[in-house]
Amino acid sequence: MAYVALSDRGQALSHPKSWVTKYVWSQDHKVIAIQYGITAIAVGVVALILSAMMRLQLGFPDSFSIISPSEYYQFVTMHGMIMVIYLLTALFLGGFGNYLIPLMVGARDMVFPYMNMLSYWVYLLSVIILMASFFVPGGPTGAGWTLYPPQAIMFGTPGADWGIIFMLVSLAVFIVAFTMGGLNYVTTVLQARTRGMTLMRMPLSVWGIFTATVLGLLAFPALLVSAIMMMLDRLLGTSFFMPAIVSMGEQTEYGGGSPVLFQHLFWFFGHPEVYIVALPAFGIVSDLLSTHARKNIFGYRMMVWAIVIIGGLSFVVWAHHMYVSGMNPYFGFFFATTTLIIAVPTAIKVYNWVLTLWQGNIHLRVPMLFAIGFIFTFIHGGLTGIFLGNVVVDLPLSDTYFVVAHFHMVMGVSPILVVFGAIYHWYPKMTGRMFNETMGKWHFWLTFLGTYAIYLPMHYLGFLGVPRRYYSYEGIDFIPESALALNTQISTAALFVAVVQILFFVNIIWSLFKGPKADGNPWGATTLEWQTKETPPIHGNWGPELPGVYRWAYDYSVPGAEKDFIPQNVPPAPGETSGT
Amino acid sequence: MEAILVFIFVAVGVAYWWLWRHKIMDKPWATEGTEIDVREDLGGMFSSAKTGLFFFLAVVTSVFSLFISAYFTRMEINDWLPVHEPGLLWFNTTLLVLASVAIHWCSRAEREPVVKATLMACGIFTIAFVVGQYMAWQQLISDGHYLQSNPANAFFYLFTGLHALHIIGGLWVWLRATFRVFSGVELEEARISVHLCRTYWHFLLIVWMVLFALLLST
Numbered sequence: 189m190a191y192v193a194l195s196d197r198g199q200a201l202s203h204p205k206s207w208v209t210k211y212v213w214s215q216d217h218k219v220i221a222i223q224y225g226i227t228a229i230a231v232g233v234v235a236l237i238l239s240a241m242m243r244l245q246l247g248f249p250d251s252f253s254i255i256s257p258s259e260y261y262q263f264v265t266m267h268g269m270i271m272v273i274y275l276l277t278a279l280f281l282g283g284f285g286n287y288l289i290p291l292m293v294g295a296r297d298m299v300f301p302y303m304n305m306l307s308y309w310v311y312l313l314s315v316i317i318l319m320a321s322f323f324v325p326g327g328p329t330g331a332g333w334t335l336y337p338p339q340a341i342m343f344g345t346p347g348a349d350w351g352i353i354f355m356l357v358s359l360a361v362f363i364v365a366f367t368m369g370g371l372n373y374v375t376t377v378l379q380a381r382t383r384g385m386t387l388m389r390m391p392l393s394v395w396g397i398f399t400a401t402v403l404g405l406l407a408f409p410a411l412l413v414s415a416i417m418m419m420l421d422r423l424l425g426t427s428f429f430m431p432a433i434v435s436m437g438e439q440t441e442y443g444g445g446s447p448v449l450f451q452h453l454f455w456f457f458g459h460p461e462v463y464i465v466a467l468p469a470f471g472i473v474s475d476l477l478s479t480h481a482r483k484n485i486f487g488y489r490m491m492v493w494a495i496v497i498i499g500g501l502s503f504v505v506w507a508h509h510m511y512v513s514g515m516n517p518y519f520g521f522f523f524a525t526t527t528l529i530i531a532v533p534t535a536i537k538v539y540n541w542v543l544t545l546w547q548g549n550i551h552l553r554v555p556m557l558f559a560i561g562f563i564f565t566f567i568h569g570g571l572t573g574i575f576l577g578n579v580v581v582d583l584p585l586s587d588t589y590f591v592v593a594h595f596h597m598v599m600g601v602s603p604i605l606v607v608f609g610a611i612y613h614w615y616p617k618m619t620g621r622m623f624n625e626t627m628g629k630w631h632f633w634l635t636f637l638g639t640y641a642i643y644l645p646m647h648y649l650g651f652l653g654v655p656r657r658y659y660s661y662e663g664i665d666f667i668p669e670s671a672l673a674l675n676t677q678i679s680t681a682a683l684f685v686a687v688v689q690i691l692f693f694v695n696i697i698w699s700l701f702k703g704p705k706a707d708g709n710p711w712g713a714t715t716l717e718w719q720t721k722e723t724p725p726i727h728g729n730w731g732p733e734l735p736g737v738y739r740w741a742y743d744y745s746v747p748g749a750e751k752d753f754i755p756q757n758v759p760p761a762p763g764e765t766s767g768t
Numbered sequence: 769m770e771a772i773l774v775f776i777f778v779a780v781g782v783a784y785w786w787l788w789r790h791k792i793m794d795k796p797w798a799t800e801g802t803e804i805d806v807r808e809d810l811g812g813m814f815s816s817a818k819t820g821l822f823f824f825l826a827v828v829t830s831v832f833s834l835f836i837s838a839y840f841t842r843m844e845i846n847d848w849l850p851v852h853e854p855g856l857l858w859f860n861t862t863l864l865v866l867a868s869v870a871i872h873w874c875s876r877a878e879r880e881p882v883v884k885a886t887l888m889a890c891g892i893f894t895i896a897f898v899v900g901q902y903m904a905w906q907q908l909i910s911d912g913h914y915l916q917s918n919p920a921n922a923f924f925y926l927f928t929g930l931h932a933l934h935i936i937g938g939l940w941v942w943l944r945a946t947f948r949v950f951s952g953v954e955l956e957e958a959r960i961s962v963h964l965c966r967t968y969w970h971f972l973l974i975v976w977m978v979l980f981a982l983l984l985s986t
Contacts, residue, residue, distance in 0.1 A: 299816040367827055371820045379816045387787070388796040405823060406779060409830040410772075413838065417926075424915055426922040428842060444847035444919060449838060452769055456834070488796060496787060500780040504773075740796035 215301035216727045217286045220308050222618070224282035227308075231315050232275035238263040240686050247679020249660050257659040258346040261330030264657070265347075266318075268333030269355070272461065273362060274315055276603055280468040281366070281404065282311060284610060285373045285397045287618070291717035292394050294382025294735050294757075296728045298372040307372065310365035314358045321347070321354035329355045332657070334454055337429040337447050341422040343436065352422060356415040363408045373401045382716075384737035388492065389756065391715045391741040392485065395492055396471020399499045400464045407460035407503070414453040421445065448513055455506040462599055463502040467495055469606040470537055473559045475741075476609050477541055479713045480556035481548030482752050484742035486540045494533035501530040511582045520579040527577035531570070538567060549745065549752070553711075554628035558609030561636045562602050569598025572647065587657075590650020593643045601639045608635070608692065615696065616706030620723045623699040631691040638685035645674050712753045715741050719755050771840065775833040779826060821964055825971050828934065832975055835927065836982065842919050843986060849918045853983055854907045860900035861980060867893035868973045875966045880955060887949055887962065890969065891942050894935060901932050920986075927979045931972070938968050 211219060242263050244252040255263065286304070290297055298304045321328040330346030331339060339345045341352055377398045381390070390398075417428040421442070429450040430442035478485040485491060507515065507523040541563055550556065572594040576582045585591060608631070615623050654661070654671050661667050661675070709718040721731055735757040743754040842848070867890045874886035905925065915925050945961035 300820060367824070371823050371827075374823050375816050375820045378819055386794065386796070386799075387790045388792065388794040402783065405827050406776065406830050409827060410834050413831060413834040417838065420915075420922065420926070426916055427847075427919060428838070428922065441916070444845050446842060446845060449841045452841070453834060453838065456769065456772065484797065489793070492792065496784070496792075500784070503776045503780070740799075742797070 213305060215297070215305045217290050217298050217301070217304060218618075218725065218727075220304055221283050221286035223308050224278055224286060224311065227312055227315060228275050228279040228283060231270055231319070232279075234319070235267045235270035235275065236686055236689070238267040238270075240683055242267065243679040243682040245659065246661075247676045247682075249662060258330060259327070260659045261332070261657075262328045262346050262351070265330050265333055265335075265355075266322075266328050270318070271600065272333065272465070273359070274318065276465045276599075276607075277366070277404070277461070278311060278362075279607060280465060280603070281373065281397060281401055282308065282369055284393070284468060284472065285369070285401065287614070288393055288717065289373055289376050289397060290380070291720070291725065291729060292391050292715055293377060293380060293385050294716050294730070294737060295376055295380035296730065296734070299375045299380050300372050303368045304372045307365050307369035310361060310368065314362035314365060317354055317358040317361060321351045321358070324350035324354060326350055334451075334458070335418070336454075337418060337421065337445075337450050338431060338433055338442070341418065341430070342433070353419070356419050356422075359415050360412055363412045366404060366408055370401045370405045373397065374405065382734045382737060385716075385756075388489070389737055389740045391471075392474040392488070392491055392495070393468070393471040393715075395495050396467040396469070396474075399495050400467040403460045403467070403499055403502060404464045407457045407464070410453050410457035414450055414457075417453075418450065448510075448515070451510050451513055452507070455509045456503075458509060459506040460502045463498060465599055465603050467499065469562070469603045470495065472610045473562050473606050474537075474541065474544075475713075475715065476555050476559040476606075476613055477544050478742055478744060479613075479711050480551045480553055480559070481545050482551070482712075482744045483544055483548035484744050486543035486546075487536075488740065488742060490536055491540055494536050497533045498530060501526060501533070505530055508577055508582070511579050512586045517579070524577055524579050528574065531574055531577075534570060538563065538570070554623070554625060554632060555609045555613035555711075557629065557632040557636075558605045558612065561632065562605040562609065564636075565597055565605060565639065566602040569594055569596075569602055573598055584653075585650055587655050588650040588652075589646045589654050589656050592656050593646035593650060596646075597639075597643050601643065605636070608632070611696070613711070614717075615699070616710050616723070617708075617717060617720075618724055619700055619703075620706055621699050621703035622706045622710065623695050623703055627691055627695045631688065631695065634688040634691070635685055638681055638688060641681035642678055642685060645678055649674060709755075712751070714739075714743055714753050714755050716756055719757050769837045769841070771836040772830070772833040775829055779830075815960070817960065817964060818967070821967060825967070828971075828975070831930075832979070835923075835930070836978075839923050839927075839982070839986075842923070845919075847918070848920055850986060851908070851913060851918075851920045851924045851983070853924075854904045856900060856904045856907065857980060860897050860904065861976065863893050863897040863900060864973055864976055867891075867897065868969050871962070871966045871969045875959070875962050883955065883958075883962070884949060887942075887946055890965075891939065891946065894939060894942070894969075898932050898935055898939075901928050904928070924983060927983065931976055931979060934972055934975075938965070938972060941965055941968065 210216075214220060214223075241255055242260060245255050245260055286298070289295075318328075326347050326349035328347050329335070329340065329351035331341075331348075331352060335352070335355070341348055343349075345352075347355075377390075377394060417426075420426045421428055421430050425441055427442045427445035429447055430440075430445040431447060432443040433440050474485050474491060505523060505526045507519055508527045511520050511523075545560070572590070576585060576591065576594055612623060612628055615621075649671055652668070652671055654667055661672060706723060708720065708723040711718070716735055716737070717725075719735060720729060736759075737756045738759045739754065739756055741756055743749075743756075745752045746754055870886045870890035870893060874883055874890060877883045877886060905928070908921070908924070913921050915922050941961070942965055945958065945965050948958040948961055949955075
């Protein structure tokens with residue numbers, strides 16, 4: 189019997205008939221990916237504007253104080269939540285996951301296309317609910333992105349009226365959307381790989397996205413559980429998290445609840461969440477470095493093992509976010525140890541990226557610049573993470589700008605650099621056009637150096653003991669004048685970097701119409717998505733027959749080969765020896 | 769957090785074992801051209817639908833493990849007053865067991881009338897279970913055990929409510945399976961839906977048994 193790939197058995201693709209089913213209610217993974225991407229980036233721009241408003245307040249408290257203290261907390265909260273969940277998680281998994289998985293493993297589409305479509309629309313609903321909270325009485329919640337009770341639902345916290353309810357509902361809806369998408373990504377990787385695409389021949393991008401999705405499926409329930417219980421506390425007066433508390437001089441009806449329980453549940457989600465964002469970035473950056481250095485990724489097996497080991501370990505480090513919660517010091521010791529252990533596979537990845545570059549034929553194109561930039565910012569943020577992973581260092585620094593600098597470097601700037609690199613890298617495949625290289629390079633350098641101008645001084649502010657979460661530092665004795673001056677500088681850099689992003693939008697929108705036509709494989713890459721007949725690939729991705737895979741994803745600069753890359757679907761030449 | 773950690777250790781253990789089986793030690797640069805595919809050895813044991821369902825059940829297990837973890841943590845605080853579970857729950861449990869038996873029977877039945885009868889029986893028992901759970905709530909409320917009065921009560925309503933929600937989600941799939949069987953599609957085709965239902969029902973029975981045992985013992 190002729191071989192029929194698992195993905196081609198049984199179900200026919202639904203072929204769109206009208207414009208609406210093709211571009212709006214589409215079941216094509218590529219269209220859904222772009223819908224996810226546009227929505228995530230749009231909501232990310234909102235979060236960027238919020239951060240600009242916050243920086244105006246912090247940097248120029250005398251001249252540009254246009255937001256109130258309540259608004260400041262609301263903006264902090266919304267900025268954090270949007271960036272972590274609605275932008276990064278949605279973009280890496282819903283966006284890149286959707287676009288890359290079927291193409292990279294040689295499938296025609298996701299295995300459950302209808303559910304995939306639903307996933308996007310439910311995600312959009314969660315975004316709409318979140319945005320609606322700006323317009324409800326009292327505005328969005330200002331509880332901080334961690335939403336710690338009791339303050340998150342106590343009157344006095346901005347948005348305790350309606351904002352917090354909208355936030356919790358939006359998160360629950362997001363989790364439903366993510367679960368629908370996530371089941372698709374995992375099942376597609378497991379079931380729909382084409383002939384010859386063994387697990388160990390999958391590009392690292394797929395490994396990263398796949399592992400992150402499994403983490404998400406297991407970890408997001410913790411957020412759901414805490415959201416449900418907090419909602420019951422807020423609406424029905426239960427006391428899961430709420431202790432006996434006096435508010436505005438009156439004894440509330442709450443009693444006995446455990447706020448620390450919420451922290452445990454939240455961070456049981458929150459820490460894997462860091463890796464839900466980081467693992468896809470790790471995978472994608474590996475492919476970018478290898479392709480643009482024309483060299484196989486150094487230590488492919490190590491890279492895969494590191495991804496799955498980080499995935500496993502990410503579930504046993506959560507309480508390092510809670511050293512200051514008053515927990516048992518032995519717990520702190522345990523979690524400090526696991527935190528340092530997880531640095532080992534992470535460091536292996538960093539070494540392997542650097543060793544991939546070693547003696548490579550490095551092409552400093554725009555995606556490569558972003559990938560190399562990521563190595564810098566990630567090492568930077570990773571090292572400060574080792575500082576903070578130790579209890580004795582964390583205690584004095586926990587409430588300072590050092591923490592802000594650390595997490596922005598490691599899970600703000602680093603993944604965003606990969607997002608930009610990845611968009612530039614796959615832009616020719618997605619649109620069939622090339623972007624403007626010069627504008628892309630300007631975008632990289634200004635963003636990369638600009639973010640250092642923002643976050644490097646923040647470490648110093650942290651050492652000075654400048655507390656985070658403050659609306660204003662005026663009249664606080666222990667904060668020196670120089671710190672205020674530094675804040676002005678940071679704000680200037682932040683506003684500059686925010687404005688520079690216009691270059692990116694102008695570039696991708698202008699190139700969409702005016703960019704030179706791209707060839708199907710402009711970077712000379714080996715992975716399957718570059719081997720499609722049409723660019724951009726049509727619905728169903730491949731012609732009548734699915735591609736067969738004969739080699740791993742990193743046959744670059746193979747000695748004796750005709751070109752400096754051999755695509756995965758090229759059969760071995762007669763006499764070609766393996767094991768080189 | 770013990771319950772969720774136990775689940776995570778099992779899940780990660782299974783994942784690593786599975787990766788091991790799938791030749792994660794292979795040197796991919798040294799295996800050009802070969803077309804080894806472990807999935808073929810498994811002979812389509814896992815269809816896409818079954819794989820998806822398997823992961824969905826893992827998500828649901830994670831949700832319940834987290835609630836159970838929260839339950840144990842909250843129980844330690846001294847305002848906890850154990851609930852006196854209504855005896856009706858034993859009757860409801862029997863209904864759910866019968867539903868599970870019915871769907872199992874259905875999945876193995878050869879003749880069409882038996883398939884139809886057992887499938888219907890499964891649905892009826894399940895709906896009766898949900899109604900029974902609602903009556904148990906009514907009983908508790910009439911005895912003055914409200915959601916707010918004690919954390920133990922709150923967990924009781926939470927557990928039973930969420931479990932019922934999952935059952936109702938399952939009933940929707942059951943409805944589709946029933947529709948397929950009665951609308952006269954090939955029995956073999958409808959059997960796939962029935963098999964998925966069977967896995968889901970057994971799973972929800974186990975979840976209920978665990979929750980019920982937990983509620984009774986504390």
